[in-house]
Amino acid sequence: MSEKRLPRREREKLRQRREMLAAALELFSEKGYYNVSMHEIAERSEFAIGTLYKFFRNKEDLYKALMMEKAREFHQAIMEALNRKGDVFAVVEGLIATKGRLFADNLPILRLYFAETRGASFNIKAGLDQDIRRLYDESMMRLASVLERGVQNKVFRDIDPYYMAVALEGLINAFLFCWLEDPERHPYEANVMVIKDIFFKGVLAR
Amino acid sequence: MSEKRLPRREREKLRQRREMLAAALELFSEKGYYNVSMHEIAERSEFAIGTLYKFFRNKEDLYKALMMEKAREFHQAIMEALNRKGDVFAVVEGLIATKGRLFADNLPILRLYFAETRGASFNIKAGLDQDIRRLYDESMMRLASVLERGVQNKVFRDIDPYYMAVALEGLINAFLFCWLEDPERHPYEANVMVIKDIFFKGVLAR
Amino acid sequence: MSEKRLPRREREKLRQRREMLAAALELFSEKGYYNVSMHEIAERSEFAIGTLYKFFRNKEDLYKALMMEKAREFHQAIMEALNRKGDVFAVVEGLIATKGRLFADNLPILRLYFAETRGASFNIKAGLDQDIRRLYDESMMRLASVLERGVQNKVFRDIDPYYMAVALEGLINAFLFCWLEDPERHPYEANVMVIKDIFFKGVLAR
Amino acid sequence: MSEKRLPRREREKLRQRREMLAAALELFSEKGYYNVSMHEIAERSEFAIGTLYKFFRNKEDLYKALMMEKAREFHQAIMEALNRKGDVFAVVEGLIATKGRLFADNLPILRLYFAETRGASFNIKAGLDQDIRRLYDESMMRLASVLERGVQNKVFRDIDPYYMAVALEGLINAFLFCWLEDPERHPYEANVMVIKDIFFKGVLAR
DNA sequence: CATGAATGAGGGTTCATTCAT
DNA sequence: AATGAATGAACCCTCATTCAT
Numbered sequence: 127m128s129e130k131r132l133p134r135r136e137r138e139k140l141r142q143r144r145e146m147l148a149a150a151l152e153l154f155s156e157k158g159y160y161n162v163s164m165h166e167i168a169e170r171s172e173f174a175i176g177t178l179y180k181f182f183r184n185k186e187d188l189y190k191a192l193m194m195e196k197a198r199e200f201h202q203a204i205m206e207a208l209n210r211k212g213d214v215f216a217v218v219e220g221l222i223a224t225k226g227r228l229f230a231d232n233l234p235i236l237r238l239y240f241a242e243t244r245g246a247s248f249n250i251k252a253g254l255d256q257d258i259r260r261l262y263d264e265s266m267m268r269l270a271s272v273l274e275r276g277v278q279n280k281v282f283r284d285i286d287p288y289y290m291a292v293a294l295e296g297l298i299n300a301f302l303f304c305w306l307e308d309p310e311r312h313p314y315e316a317n318v319m320v321i322k323d324i325f326f327k328g329v330l331a332r
Numbered sequence: 333m334s335e336k337r338l339p340r341r342e343r344e345k346l347r348q349r350r351e352m353l354a355a356a357l358e359l360f361s362e363k364g365y366y367n368v369s370m371h372e373i374a375e376r377s378e379f380a381i382g383t384l385y386k387f388f389r390n391k392e393d394l395y396k397a398l399m400m401e402k403a404r405e406f407h408q409a410i411m412e413a414l415n416r417k418g419d420v421f422a423v424v425e426g427l428i429a430t431k432g433r434l435f436a437d438n439l440p441i442l443r444l445y446f447a448e449t450r451g452a453s454f455n456i457k458a459g460l461d462q463d464i465r466r467l468y469d470e471s472m473m474r475l476a477s478v479l480e481r482g483v484q485n486k487v488f489r490d491i492d493p494y495y496m497a498v499a500l501e502g503l504i505n506a507f508l509f510c511w512l513e514d515p516e517r518h519p520y521e522a523n524v525m526v527i528k529d530i531f532f533k534g535v536l537a538r
Numbered sequence: 539m540s541e542k543r544l545p546r547r548e549r550e551k552l553r554q555r556r557e558m559l560a561a562a563l564e565l566f567s568e569k570g571y572y573n574v575s576m577h578e579i580a581e582r583s584e585f586a587i588g589t590l591y592k593f594f595r596n597k598e599d600l601y602k603a604l605m606m607e608k609a610r611e612f613h614q615a616i617m618e619a620l621n622r623k624g625d626v627f628a629v630v631e632g633l634i635a636t637k638g639r640l641f642a643d644n645l646p647i648l649r650l651y652f653a654e655t656r657g658a659s660f661n662i663k664a665g666l667d668q669d670i671r672r673l674y675d676e677s678m679m680r681l682a683s684v685l686e687r688g689v690q691n692k693v694f695r696d697i698d699p700y701y702m703a704v705a706l707e708g709l710i711n712a713f714l715f716c717w718l719e720d721p722e723r724h725p726y727e728a729n730v731m732v733i734k735d736i737f738f739k740g741v742l743a744r
Numbered sequence: 745m746s747e748k749r750l751p752r753r754e755r756e757k758l759r760q761r762r763e764m765l766a767a768a769l770e771l772f773s774e775k776g777y778y779n780v781s782m783h784e785i786a787e788r789s790e791f792a793i794g795t796l797y798k799f800f801r802n803k804e805d806l807y808k809a810l811m812m813e814k815a816r817e818f819h820q821a822i823m824e825a826l827n828r829k830g831d832v833f834a835v836v837e838g839l840i841a842t843k844g845r846l847f848a849d850n851l852p853i854l855r856l857y858f859a860e861t862r863g864a865s866f867n868i869k870a871g872l873d874q875d876i877r878r879l880y881d882e883s884m885m886r887l888a889s890v891l892e893r894g895v896q897n898k899v900f901r902d903i904d905p906y907y908m909a910v911a912l913e914g915l916i917n918a919f920l921f922c923w924l925e926d927p928e929r930h931p932y933e934a935n936v937m938v939i940k941d942i943f944f945k946g947v948l949a950r
Numbered sequence: 951c952a953t954g955a956a957t958g959a960g961g962g963t964t965c966a967t968t969c970a971t
Numbered sequence: 972a973a974t975g976a977a978t979g980a981a982c983c984c985t986c987a988t989t990c991a992t
Contacts, residue, residue: 139955159366160365160366163981163982163983164982164983164984165981165982165983168958173956173957174956174957174958175957175958175983175984175985176955176956176957176958176984176985176986177955177956177957179983179984179985180955180956184983184984185982185983185984283533285526285529285530286526289507289522289523289526290530292506292507292510292526293503293506293507293526293527293530295506296502296503296504296505296506296507297499297502297503297506298502299502299506300498300499300501300502300503300505301495301498301499301502304498316495317495320491320492320495320498320499321499323491323534324491324496324499324531324534325530325534327489327533327534328529328530328531328533328534369964369965369966370965370966370967371965371966374975379973379974380973380974380975381966381967381974381975381976382967382968382969382972382973382974382975383972383973383974383975385966385967385968386972386973390966390967391965391966391967551976571778572777572778575960575961575962576961576962576963577960577961577962580979585977585978586977586978586979587962587963587964587978587979587980588963588964588965588976588977588978588979589976589977589978591962591963591964592976592977596962596963597961597962597963695945697938697941697942698938701919701922701934701935701938702942704918704919704922704938705915705918705919705938705939705942707918708914708915708916708917708918708919709911709914709915709918710914711914711918712910712911712913712914712915712917713907713910713911713914716910728907729907732903732904732907732910732911733911735903735946736903736908736911736943736946737942737946739901739945739946740941740942740943740945740946781985781986781987782986782987782988783986783987786954791952791953792952792953792954793953793954793955793987793988794951794952794953794954794988794989794990795951795952795953797987797988797989798951798952802987802988803986803987803988
């Protein structure tokens, strides 16, 4: 953002950091945490090992930084979609579109990301889980409060808005995976239509 | 099954194999693939390392065998639920109940399992994916064909039954995770009710 | 000792351990703790690195084991000399001879040993110090009790026997180093004579 | 000394050098040569790493310079004590007092120092030994020549004065360590008395 | 001239796998 | 057939040293 205002040295550092994280992202996405060595990351990012360790205390730290960076990015995109003005329908549509874009553009990292929120997270001892969960919970609460408007307007039936949010999340994710696994057979538009169809029909007041 | 018909030697071998896999399951569930050593598995299962390698070519092979075993077990339970007689509503309810039981009883291994179907599958280089996917696809097709009956009976709206299956899957999984993460706040029964409520309302003909 | 009674396997293990320690002793003596790598020890002892780590938890552990082994050996030799029958003069002479032999035969390791009892012991975090000190203290107390006999017999003046022991130790070590540094110029026998001359003259009753 | 006569630039350099050595002394004394990094020394002395390397070719060089500095300091103090006017008894008493003061004030560095003269000197590959030894030898010769006066005066028996010096050194060091290790139990004055008692009784003519 | 970012060799350690017994 | 001692490649990380600024 105001990056350009930073002293040249700082800007340079940020650029290097980004390059390291980019290389790490590629590698972790390709092969997973345990199948990537610090040497590889150093090589791919064209820095010396020692330089890597100047920026990140250890491999775990690098991984955490990477995941948090991405998590915040996704979170921000989703929050923006949820905060956009418009009726509930428009916001939900915006959310679906946003998630669709995020999925399409970040499939590899999303695999890692899902492993964090849902799956095992054996990769990293602790801490990351918590932080990512917090972001996830925040966006869910936001989504719930959006849906609550629908309930208050009597557009939606009187269902716990948080549960409606969970349902919507589940539907979106299921269909996005479905699409990504075989885009030919399950084109994006068809998926979006079904999500909206089933979700709205399922929650509408009548 | 027909295990008892096997010569004693073979039966003995199968028992040993099962013990090895049981030990491995415990350990992998606790700590994840990369944080478990073959030595640990050997120790926990009370076999010598060498014996482990008589049964499984390498660590990866052992892991794959374990996952396939579990995948088949889950698949079987789900297929049974789907093949039970009764109207669509009953079958779907049965499916939800079955998945609920599976989740509750196998949370740790399911974390690994999810990493396979959804997430990264970085754990294991390749191959396992395919086999597990096949089972998953089969159960999805079966679920779709069950739901198709609902469409044919005009109980459900005319939605692609496969998409209805995807939607149901998404809903069930989302709510089951929701329940497992905080069983106090999101009791099982409440979750089940919302799933059915939203899903059926969403797909019913009127 | 009763080593031959051990099962063959155990004997073999002891032999290997001894070989590892011997290689480590050579190297540590030559170059000091920090200038010796585990790889070198493995190579010199003709074992694989992994095998080293089967016997010793880590480098520090190996070093401690080595030092304690030697410390006990020296301690035993000195205690034997101190427990030998005979008048105080004979025992002191025996002690000087024993220390002379130990010094001559173990100069390199003694350098390390001295660094432990006297010097820095930055090598090893802790623990070893204490254990070696305990042995050292024990032998000093024993020496003091031997010298006390001299006081009780009125052969020695009434000086605190522990201080007499400290004095004797100081004299012996000083002269042994003196001898070892230039055996030509300071022949062993001359040294021994001076030690005895000064010490006995210094403590005799008249 | 004549430092003030140097051009300002040179004086400044010397001051910086002294600060670096002071920081290094603190750190080496605390943790030993191998547990101190050049970065730490740079940080503690508040210079940049590069500046350190302007003053000292490498870590070893810095260490050697430090040790020589201290060795010269100690040597000077001891030579002063030995050159003081007065009879042999007074000089020896002065030597004991001087060494006592040196020990008490410089325990940590003396640990390193002892490792050099007595012990291993593994810290540093070579070279330092020789220079320090030379100083040590010089002070021993001086002490011997002091004691020789005692022999010539017939105050001392006819013992090789160098051996008398070795004996005295051994006694002093032994008792100083004894004191430093447990000052409560072995108070300084008691130690000094025993040293003098035994030494003089041991060497006096009658 | 002082600086400190960048380097990469080399350290300690682990663990999947083999093979002689 | 079962064993587990032995192996060594490969991991993560540190730190003395250099050199462009």
